[in-house]
Amino acid sequence: MPDSGHSCIKVAVSACLLGEHVRYDGGHKHDPNITEMMGISFSLVPFCPEVECGLSIPRETMRLEGDPAAPRLMTIQTPDDKTEQMLTYCSKKVRELEAENISAFIFKERSPSCALNAAPLYESKSCAESTRGLFAGEVVRYFPFMPVEEAEPLNNSEIREEFINRVADYYEKGKVF
Numbered sequence: 001m002p003d004s005g006h007s008c009i010k011v012a013v014s015a016c017l018l019g020e021h022v023r024y025d026g027g028h029k030h031d032p033n034i035t036e037m038m039g040i041s042f043s044l045v046p047f048c049p050e051v052e053c054g055l056s057i058p059r060e061t062m063r064l065e066g067d068p069a070a071p072r073l074m075t076i077q078t079p080d081d082k083t084e085q086m087l088t089y090c091s092k093k094v095r096e097l098e099a100e101n102i103s104a105f106i107f108k109e110r111s112p113s114c115a116l117n118a119a120p121l122y123e124s125k126s127c128a129e130s131t132r133g134l135f136a137g138e139v140v141r142y143f144p145f146m147p148v149e150e151a152e153p154l155n156n157s158e159i160r161e162e163f164i165n166r167v168a169d170y171y172e173k174g175k176v177f
């Protein structure tokens with residue numbers, strides 16, 4: 001069982017998982033497991049790369065395209081390249097979150113911005129493989145030792161408990177590894 005002893009520890013979370021209406025269609029992807037189980041253990045700090053980089057709600061759907069090592073973030077209908085807009089936001093946002101003493105990240109899966117493990121990557125019209133979302137990629141580069149996880153695996157109590165322990169450990173060690 002998680003306890004409430006780490007409520008001073010800040011964990012950054014994709015805002016749609018917390019019920020904020022920030023998705024492309026104005027909806028959310030509230031995950032009660034995150035708000036209830038993680039929310040009693042940590043202070044949850046929302047972020048939404050797509051809205052915070054200046055895109056609207058609602059907005060055109062986007063996807064990652066091209067080179068897996070340097071994918072482009074493209075709107076699907078127009079199409080319009082939002083990569084530089086997003087990367088500029090990413091490098092500024094990680095510094096802001098560092099100043100806020102964030103100790104972990106929880107990401108929404110399959111998003112071209114937030115996915116940690118498997119954002120679909122398109123080549124022409126077909127999905128060729130998968131990669132990291134652009135913001136998740138910048139987080140992992142900037143904070144190589146910080147605990148990071150997607151929301152879905154945290155439904156598993158063992159994975160969740162292990163993640164909570166890693167976050168507390170990271171916080172207590174003052175990020176010195």
Ligand code: SF4
Nearest residue numbers: 015016048108111114
């Ligand atoms: S997945 Fe990330 S970018 Fe997409 S709505 Fe949620 S927080 Fe915003």
